[in-house]
Amino acid sequence: MRRLLFLAHRIPYPPQKGEKIRAWHMLDYLAERWEVDLGCLVDDRADLEYLPVLQSRCAEVQWWETGSRRQSALRALLRFRPGKPLTLGWFHNPSLAAWVEQGLAAGRWDAAFAYSSSMAPYLLRKHGLRRVLDMVDVDSEKWRAYAEGARGVMRPVWAREARTLLGFERQAALDFNQTLLVSPEEAQRFADLAPDCADRLNYVNNGVDLSRFDPDRTYLNPYAGTGPALVFTGTMDYRPNVDAVCWFADTVMPLLAGRSPAPTFHIVGANPAPAVRALASRPGVQVTGAVPDIRPFIAHAAVAVAPLRIARGIQNKVLEAMAMARPVVASPEAYEGVRAVAGQDLLVAASPAEMAARIGAVLEGEHPGIGERARRAVMKGHDWSATLRRLDPILSGEADAKAMALPALAEERA
Structure with missing residues (x-):
């Protein structure tokens, strides 16, 4: 069997957050077709308990701890170079680099797969084997959005990161045999x-685990109140999620407060930032922190909301709620990349007034069957078993003969 090097900037298990969900499903798929050697970084020691899962799927697993966020930040500053993004220093590990060099020198691998642009430096200019980079999102655009919304000293810092990271993303894409993104929209943006x-x-395309997020399963209701529950799920120290829930609590919830019964807004996810924790003091807002299972919160929600204003790629929170057959109200940014029809499979709203109106319409029963249509849409467009089949010609080289194929988005969403 052919042997594949798979590099990941974080241990790709458990699949509880966006980057790990995609990494795990790709690794699991490729392990059926290749002997996979996994090299990864670990930034949370709690993840080490899952190493046996990865070892059961891979021929070899090598991992290195990155230390605390402060240590990673210091490492990035020490490796600061003019014109180079700080991101690369953050994820640089000499031991991982040496392991990759030794394997390449021994001709150990037939191909290599780098998950995220942060792993690209380990394989740059290594032309002796086929190399595929999964950039996932155009991360430089995220930093650009941060800069546009920032004030003070961080504005030029983030603007510099956006500019230098885009330069590196371009360099990597020109060097690797193929570079993947999470959706045709994201690929077109980078193009x-x-x-x-x-x-x-x-x-x-990102997929969703349709057997795990199954609306036919029975879940105990985690909500104590009598009013309809609005739910947002995600890692709650991630800046775009923090921005989304604060904006929703500030601008949308006041427009819904006069309804009877008044809806409650539930923010479900680990590591809530101080700004998120502060929202719990407001009437009608609850912050759970980490929960053992997000599915009961989705299953018993009247509406799943995704009011992101800073977003790249495909939002797993949207796919998961749709897979659970729940009505979803999303911002245009959160809708991007989702293979579904706005107004039919989910609702899209940009302004606070539009979002409150869409939520109110669902609560009034104006969109019967939208949850079932949502489930059908993700079954059609986001089944991992179908989306991951695109990896086969990409890793074999068959896809190289074709220019980037960005299908008509209107047709894909129909």
């Missing part, structure tokens, strides 16, 4: 920013 890379780009 617009780096048109000389367009014929080396491809995409693999």
Whole structure:
């Protein structure tokens, strides 16, 4: 069997957050077709208990701890170079680099797969084997959005990161055989920013675990109140999620407060930032912190909301709620990349007034069957078993003969 090197900037298990969900499903799929050697970084010691799962799927697993966030930040500052993004220093590990070099020198692998642009430096200019980079999202665009919304000293810092990271993303895409993104929209965005890379780009849509997020299962109701529950799920120290829930609590919830019974807003996810914890003092807002299982909160919600204003790629929270057959009200940014029809399979709203109106319409029963249509949409467009099949011609090289194929989005969503 062919042997594959798989590099990940974080241990790809458990699949509880966006980057790990995609990494795990890709690794699990490829392990059926290749002997996989996994090299990864570990930033949370609690994840080490899951190493046996990875070892059961891989021929070899090598891992290195990154230390605390402060240590990673210091490492990034010490490796600061003019014109280079700080992100690369954050994820640089000499031991991982040495392990990769030794394996390459021994001809150990037939191909290599780098998950995220942070892993690309370990394989740059290694032309002796086929190399695929899964950039996932255009991360430089995230930093650009941070800069646009920032004040004070962080604005130029984030603007510099956006500029230098885009330069590195372009360099990596030109060097690797193929570079993947999470959706045709995200691939097109990068092609617009780096048109000389367009014929080396491809995409693999995110999927959702349809057997795990199954609306036919029975879940105990975690909500204590009598009013309808609005739910937001996600890691709650992640800046885009923090921004989303604060904006929703500030601008949308006041417009819903006059309803009877008044809806409650439940923020479900680990590591709530101080700004998120502070929302719990407001009437009608509850912050759970980490929960053993998010599915009961989705299953018993009247509406799943995704009011993100800073978003890249495909939002797993949207796919998971749709898979659970719940009505979803999302911002245009959260809707991007989802293979579903707005107004039919989910509702999309930009302004606070529009979002409150869409939520109110669902609560009034104006969209019967939207949850069932949502489930059918993700079954059609986001089944992992179908989306991951695109990896086969990409890793074999069959996809190289074709320019980037970005299908008509209207047709894909129909």
